[in-house]
Amino acid sequence: MAGAALAGLRIVVSAGPTYEDIDPVRFIGNRSSGKMGFAIAAAAARRGADVVLVAGPVALPTPDGVHRVDVRSAAQMHDAVFAQLPADIYIAAAAVADFTPRQVAPGKIKKRDGEDGLTLELVRTRDILAEVAVDPRRPRLLVGFAAETGDVETYARGKLAKKKLDLIAANRVGVEGSGFESDDNALAVYWNGGERALGPAPKTELAERLLDLVAERLRA
Template sequence: MQRLYRKRIVLGVGGGIAAYKSAELIRRLRDQGAEVRVVMTQGGREFITPLTLQALSGHPVHLDLLDPAAEAAMGHIELARWADLVLIAPATADLLARLAQGIANDLLTTLVLATDAMVALAPAMNQGMWRDPATQANLDLLAQRGMRVFGPASGAQACGDVGLGRMLEPDNLALLAADCFQRQALDGRHVLITAGPTQENIDPVRYITNHSSGKMGFALAEAAAEAGAKVTLVSGPVHLPTPDRVNRIDVVSARDMLAACEAAMPCDLLIAAAAVADYRPEVVAPHKMKKDPTTGEGLLLQLVRNPDILATLAGRPDRPFSVGFAAETENLLDYASRKLRDKNLDLIVANDVANPTIGFNSEENAITIIDREQRQTSFAQTSKGKIARQLVAFIADRLNQA
């Protein structure tokens, strides 16, 4: 169940009597470390109050399609990007019909159309409604589109009937939600990931660095661990928690990072997401440098080249499948393609750090992957966690074909 740790789950609550189980489901998901946001239909509010689910989830419940408190008053887009999984429980016959037809007449149905996250349905309805050919046809269509169906169970129903149509119990739904994040694509692989900036000392007080937050590299480490890999994360100075099941090695300078990476070899896959300083001061002053009135206003630092970590590791006789990052402010794809060739890489991930919404320190990213044949694959802007899972799945597919 640790697969739900730090996962972002949107719980959609439809208008059925089984909505009372949604309260317990929120507790079960949060017990396993998931972050839960709740979206309720108008019918769902008739069976359980938003205040109850707000108290249990720790977040305001989302009710309206156009939300004045949301970014650009479009909460469905924010939630669509935020979610790792959209779980609709209960999913009523009406909800299934609207989803099958692509109708977007409330927040929940609009969110499902807008998201690229996994969508899971927990049907709950009268046994006759469940058996109706229209319901079965709608469910078949939704399953063909990739939505997962959890249940239903059989038993006594609120109306007095007995049969299929009961929503699964919260414990079962939490287990099935965890199964949506099965670890398998990188089973048995050792993945080495670099993240964050490096710092190159000028003196004991000052240093040269960059704006990298490490968020992308840490998200990749978490995604690789979810995919079954043994993950070694070599990180420059950042303030981020270590992802679950990841071996983290903290370093400071580029030379420290190279030494740590070489000590972690061999590995099957290298993902170099760190923003490594190209240069360092030739001489590090032993004490804090003071202003010298005789030298005027300027200070001259002599810089020398740092070792090229990515090229060094990708050039080893036991080289791993090597993936680099190109963070550029102009001519993005041209520079990325050149770096791919020059450093002997299998893939390079290009992202435009001049865009403040996807640059350093941002919560989201948008990337283009380039392979040795110069084929390009792009992932649209979304959270770094989601981009990381998409990227790890793409890399794992290429690695397993190699």
């Protein structure tokens, strides 16, 4: 059975958004709800895996049988993921910010008379998935996610190759009834030499089908 293939394995799942603080009041974030990553973590635990869920700031209960590590920023998520290595599988379902403010203001930034805008200097965050891929403790299977608004396959396969992943699950966002914040989704999963469409379906069902595919690729 596909489920039995994951029993006893250590699986790290990252889920949700990251919030990059501007000042003590404001932040840069995204619309990720964490539902897909949490569903994957729950499904993996039901299959007998030892699951660690690194969760960004979301309002979701911890799945049964899952060890949860809460983080806020991309830097915190980076450190939390690397603290859980080595692992057999890493599933990077989080929507990690690509940029963060260079400096966080110590107090609330105030509007000033005569100013008609505010300029923020942003810097790149560390690429967690790419760093895990070249780490000596690289998991046996590395699964990425790609949220795209167009040309999904091209961007997803580019990320698959560039980051040296084993699988990438891509979905189109900005479409009603799927993607961020929705309970449903549709995934196109790519690997070197293959692809499979999953859904549209509830994210809980997609999590099970994605883990079936993960188990298949482990055997391959």
